[in-house]
Amino acid sequence: MNTSCDDCGYKSNDVKTGGEVPEKGKKVTIKVRNSIDLARDILKSESCFLECPELNLSVNPGTLGGRFTTVEGLLTQVRDDLHNQIFQTGAENPGAVHAGDSLPAEEKARWDKFFADLNAAIKGEREFSIILTDPMASSYIQSLADDPSQPDDQMTVEEYERTAEEEEELGLTDMKTENYSAEYVAERDH
Numbered sequence: 652m653n654t655s656c657d658d659c660g661y662k663s664n665d666v667k668t669g670g671e672v673p674e675k676g677k678k679v680t681i682k683v684r685n686s687i688d689l690a691r692d693i694l695k696s697e698s699c700f701l702e703c704p705e706l707n708l709s710v711n712p713g714t715l716g717g718r719f720t721t722v723e724g725l726l727t728q729v730r731d732d733l734h735n736q737i738f739q740t741g742a743e744n745p746g747a748v749h750a751g752d753s754l755p756a757e758e759k760a761r762w763d764k765f766f767a768d769l770n771a772a773i774k775g776e777r778e779f780s781i782i783l784t785d786p787m788a789s790s791y792i793q794s795l796a797d798d799p800s801q802p803d804d805q806m807t808v809e810e811y812e813r814t815a816e817e818e819e820e821l822g823l824t825d826m827k828t829e830n831y832s833a834e835y836v837a838e839r840d841h
């Protein structure tokens with residue numbers, strides 16, 4: 652869904668995934684080594700947990716909503732959103748945590764290093780991994796295998812059993828799916 656407001660300039664390109672609830676979740680791990688990998692298509696659903704261990708980056712489900720972009724585009728958006736939350740205050744960003752100048756020196760140095768590492772990754776100057784853990788199995792990273800039926804050497808895709816916590820967060824523990832139609836008909840006819 653692409654939204655743009657001519658009055659205030661607000662823009663959004665949220666992607667809402669849908670369909671049948673899969674039996675298992677999906678975990679996709681990719682090793683990003685160069686600019687070709689940065690240009691891979693990526694779909695991060697709203698239910699997906701994203702992490703880049705080498706960059707000390709974790710993005711909780713729902714934080715960015717769903718996004719269809721490139722690896723570079725996703726990291727750029729994460730960087731920009733996080734930078735705005737940390738360093739801009741006042742009218743620009745009333746929900747910001749701190750103004751950049753008011754951060755303690757040690758904390759500012761830690762954030763500066765984090766953003767320098769993230770910028771280096773976005774520019775293709777360092778290798779890193781992206782791990783998408785999606786309990787709804789709705790996230791995707793483009794495979795660059797020559798033969799689509801063969802696995803990509805830099806990517807692993809594995810199914811996993813959702814945790815009880817994931818089931819609860821997604822509202823699946825309260826969802827009635829067995830004998831639903833029969834009970835509906837019985838209730839309707841009474």
